[in-house]
Amino acid sequence: MSSQSQTTNKRKPIRVWVDGCFDMMHYGHANALRQAKAMGDYLVVGVHSDVEIEKHKGPTVMKEEERYAAVAACKWADLVVPNAPYITSLQVMNQYDCDFCVHGDDTTTTADGSDCYQAVKDAGRYRECKRTQGISTTELVGRMLLMTRDHHKRRSSIASVNNEDLSTFSSSPSQQNKSEIKISHFLPTSRRIVQFSEGREPNPGDKVVYVDGAFDLFHVGHVEFLKRSKNFGDYLLVGVHDDQTVNAIKGANNPLMNLHERVLSVLACRYVDEVIIGAPYSVDENVLSKVYKVDVVAHGNTDSLPDLDGKDPYEIPKARGIYTEIMNPSADLTTEKIIHRIIEHRQRYEERQARKNEKSKIEDLNNNE
Structure with missing residues (x-):
C-alpha cells in the first residue's frame, strides 16, 4: 500500500453540523443537506423544538415529531438531533464532534435580531451553501x-x-x-434532477416494487408509506402524477406543488430508488414492464379515486395478483389536513x-x- 493510501485511510472523517426548523420539509431543505453532506463525510442535523421556533420565529405547521421524522428520512442525513438550540452552539457541535456548521446564504436571527450563527462564525467554524431559490x-x-x-x-x-x-x-x-x-x-433543470437521483438500476434478481401518487406537500405520511412499501422488495420505483392528472382527479387547487417540485421531494427520500416523472394515473402495461419488470404494486390502506373513465386505477395489477395494500399508521396525515391546519389558524400564520x-x-x- 502506498504512503498516500495510508494517509487517506487514516484521515479523520469530516463531520458536518446543520440545524434548522425544517418545517414542511421540502426539496430546498433537502438540497441544503445535500450540499452540506458534500462538504464532509458524516452529516449531523439538529432540529429545533416547537417551543423554540414559536419563541423566535412563529408557529410551525408540522409538529416537532413530524419534523424529526421528515429529516431522518432524507437520504443525506446521517444523524438527527432533536431539540437543537435555536442559537447554534459550539458546545452542541463539540458534543457531536462536528468540525464545522453549514447554513444557507441567508441570515437567520433570533427574536431580538441577533445572528444565530455569530458564535460559530467567530470561531471560524462556519461554512455557507447556496440557498435554493423559489422555495421556502x-x-x-x-x-x-x-x-x-x-x-x-x-x-x-x-x-x-x-x-x-x-x-x-x-x-x-x-x-x-x-x-x-x-x-x-x-x-426545473436536468442538473437538479441528476443531483437528487441515485441513478441506480435494479440488480439481477431484485424484487421491484411500484407505488404511485401525487406526493404533494411531501410529509411523514408519505415517508412511512414509502418505507413500508420498500419492505416488500429490494427496489422501490415511484410514479409521480403530473399536475394536469392530479387536478383532473382531485380537483380544487390540487396540486399545490408542481410536478418537478414533487419529484425532487420524492427523490430525496432514502427509501426511493427511482421515479417515473408524470406517471399515468392507472397502472398500465407500460408501467409494469417498460421501465423495469414490476413484481409488486402497493397502495395505502385508503380508498383510491377512480380514473376519469370510472375504472379502478389498479385493475391490471389486481388481476395479475401482484397488488397489495399497506397499513400505514400515519395515513391520517394528508395534504388536505396540512392545508386545513393553516386555514384553521390562519390569523397566526398571516401574522x-x-x-x-x-x-x-x-x-x-x-x-x-
Whole structure:
C-alpha cells in the first residue's frame, strides 16, 4: 500500500453540523443537506423544538415529531438531533464532534435580531451553501393562504376553491391582499434532477416494487408509506402524477406543488430508488414492464379515486395478483389536513407571513445598499 493510501485511510472523517426548523420539509431543505453532506463525510442535523421556533420565529405547521421524522428520512442525513438550540452552539457541535456548521446564504436571527450563527462564525467554524431559490416554508404557507394555482398555471390565474371547507377562506385578508405574498416560480433543470437521483438500476434478481401518487406537500405520511412499501422488495420505483392528472382527479387547487417540485421531494427520500416523472394515473402495461419488470404494486390502506373513465386505477395489477395494500399508521396525515391546519389558524400564520415579509424587505434594502 502506498504512503498516500495510508494517509487517506487514516484521515479523520469530516463531520458536518446543520440545524434548522425544517418545517414542511421540502426539496430546498433537502438540497441544503445535500450540499452540506458534500462538504464532509458524516452529516449531523439538529432540529429545533416547537417551543423554540414559536419563541423566535412563529408557529410551525408540522409538529416537532413530524419534523424529526421528515429529516431522518432524507437520504443525506446521517444523524438527527432533536431539540437543537435555536442559537447554534459550539458546545452542541463539540458534543457531536462536528468540525464545522453549514447554513444557507441567508441570515437567520433570533427574536431580538441577533445572528444565530455569530458564535460559530467567530470561531471560524462556519461554512455557507447556496440557498435554493423559489422555495421556502414561508412561500408554501403563502400558497396555502392564497389557495392559488399560480405556481403551475398562468400567472394571472387565481383558482376558485370548490371544497366547502376551503371556500370559506376565499374572502380572508390574505386573499384580499394577495400582492403582499410572493409566489415564486420553480424553474426545473436536468442538473437538479441528476443531483437528487441515485441513478441506480435494479440488480439481477431484485424484487421491484411500484407505488404511485401525487406526493404533494411531501410529509411523514408519505415517508412511512414509502418505507413500508420498500419492505416488500429490494427496489422501490415511484410514479409521480403530473399536475394536469392530479387536478383532473382531485380537483380544487390540487396540486399545490408542481410536478418537478414533487419529484425532487420524492427523490430525496432514502427509501426511493427511482421515479417515473408524470406517471399515468392507472397502472398500465407500460408501467409494469417498460421501465423495469414490476413484481409488486402497493397502495395505502385508503380508498383510491377512480380514473376519469370510472375504472379502478389498479385493475391490471389486481388481476395479475401482484397488488397489495399497506397499513400505514400515519395515513391520517394528508395534504388536505396540512392545508386545513393553516386555514384553521390562519390569523397566526398571516401574522407570521407579515413578519417574514417585513424582514425580507429589510434584507433586500441592505443588499441593495
